[in-house]
Amino acid sequence: xxxxxxxxxxxxxxxxxxxxxxxxxxxxxxxxxxxxxxxxxxxxxxxxxxxxxxxxxxxxxxxxxxxxxxxxxxxxxxxxxxxxxxxxxxxxxxxxxxxxxxxxxxxxxxxxxxxxxxxxxxxxxxxxxxxxxxxxxxxxxxxxxxxxxxxxxxx
Numbered sequence: 001x002x003x004x005x006x007x008x009x010x011x012x013x014x015x016x017x018x019x020x021x022x023x024x025x026x027x028x029x030x031x032x033x034x035x036x037x038x039x040x041x042x043x044x045x046x047x048x049x050x051x052x053x054x055x056x057x058x059x060x061x062x063x064x065x066x067x068x069x070x071x072x073x074x075x076x077x078x079x080x081x082x083x084x085x086x087x088x089x090x091x092x093x094x095x096x097x098x099x100x101x102x103x104x105x106x107x108x109x110x111x112x113x114x115x116x117x118x119x120x121x122x123x124x125x126x127x128x129x130x131x132x133x134x135x136x137x138x139x140x141x142x143x144x145x146x147x148x149x150x151x152x153x154x155x
Contacts, residue, residue, distance in 0.1 A: 013047060022053055029061035037061035045078075052086045055079035059092055068100035087116035094129050107133050 025040035038061050044054035055074055062071035075093045090113035097106035110129050130136065
C-alpha cells in the first residue's frame with residue numbers, strides 16, 4: 001500500500017509522520033535515489049496540498065539527477081496552481097534556473113526572494129547563488145535586503 005493511494009484504507013498521518021517522510025525524501029534525493037524521493041513528495045503533495053515543502057522536495061529530487069526542466073516545471077507551474085505564491089519558491093526557482101543555465105531568470109527569482117521576508121535557514125544557499133550569479137549584496141549583513149549586479153555599477 002502506497003502513501004496517498006486513494007484505494008488504501010484511511011489512516012491518520014500525524015505531523016511527525018509527515019516530517020519523517022519529508023526527511024526521508026530529502027535524504028533519498030540527496031543520495032541520488034530519485035524514484036523513492038519522487039514517490040514520497042508526490043504523496044506529501046496529496047497530503048499537504050497547501051504546503052510548499054513537498055514541491056520544493058520534488059524539485060530537489062529532480063535537480064539531484066540533473067533534471068532541471070522537470071524541477072522548473074514543479075516550481076513554476078505545479079506549485080503555483082495548487083497554492084498561493086510563497087517567497088521561498090523564488091529561492092528554489094533561482095537555483096533551478098541557475099542549474100539549467102538561465103542566469104537572467106535565476107537572478108530575477110533571487111531578487112524576488114530577497115525582496116520578501118528572509119529565512120535564516122536559507123542563508124548559505126542565498127550566499128552561494130549571489131556569488132555564482134555575479135550579484136553582490138548591498139549590505140554585508142544578513143538579512144540581505146537586496147542585490148545589485150556588478151554590471152549595474154560598472155562605469
